[in-house]
């Protein structure tokens with residue numbers, strides 16, 4: 001076998017620069033890892049069993065996207081940081097991701113791997129109920145459930161109503177854009193540590209009688225809603241996401257005015273407000289919801 005010719009001096013110099021930068025990035029990652037024991041002690045993670053702080057992560061991801069520029073695609077830099085943060089969370093307190101595959105295996109697998117990498121274990125479930133039940137039986141696990149209404153899933157969020165039940169604590173992706181490589185809107189459900197609740201957007205479980213197109217139309221400008229049929233003939237179980245500044249009273253009043261009667265409501269979690277950038281590399285602009 002013939003030996004490849006040595007690289008030109010110019011190429012050798014560029015490679016030496018890359019080696020130096022790689023060694024520096026690795027050193028910095030290891031230095032980041034040195035903080036973990038102190039994080040665990042300060043956050044008392046042994047007591048809660050979960051190191052996940054979604055509001056902090058949403059804020060970190062927004063700032064990352066806002067300061068990013070240059071040749072490296074945003075998707076790449078976002079996915080690298082997702083893996084760093086999710087893995088650092090796992091090293092503080094191991095957890096499993098329970099993913100509801102009912103929106104399709106491929107899209108949900110992408111959501112899991114993009115946001116949590118390959119070190120964090122994940123278990124597939126055919127339906128939201130199984131994923132949420134697994135979280136309820138765990139200390140610090142997460143469930144990922146598609147945020148859109150899927151017929152087969154029913155009103156899965158009703159399992160979050162009881163005190164002490166798991167709650168919605170995040171919505172993925174943290175930074176939304178039309179061409180996001182793992183952009184399936186997804187709720188993250190967990191038993192939140194007391195300081196892990198983000199509530200810029202509050203998610204409400206609402207049961208109504210008299211549900212129909214008029215009520216849906218009245219609700220749509222006020223809040224994002226997922227609807228599932230409820231036991232009664234014209235009843236519906238709703239998962240209503242109240243954007244910042246929108247009150248529960250306003251939304252219920254609009255539904256009543258459109259002819260629905262509200263049977264009961266329960267807060268089933270909250271998450272950081274949604275944040276959208278126009279497209280790859282564009283300047284960030286808040287989504288308003």
Ligand SMILES: O=C(O)C(=O)C[C@]1(C(=O)O)C=C[C@@H](O)C=C1
Pocket residue numbers: 039043051052053054056057084085086088089092
């Ligand atoms: O800030 C924290 O609380 C951390 O534990 C650090 C860290 C990170 O790796 O940056 C990890 C987990 C949290 O969800 C948020 C951020």
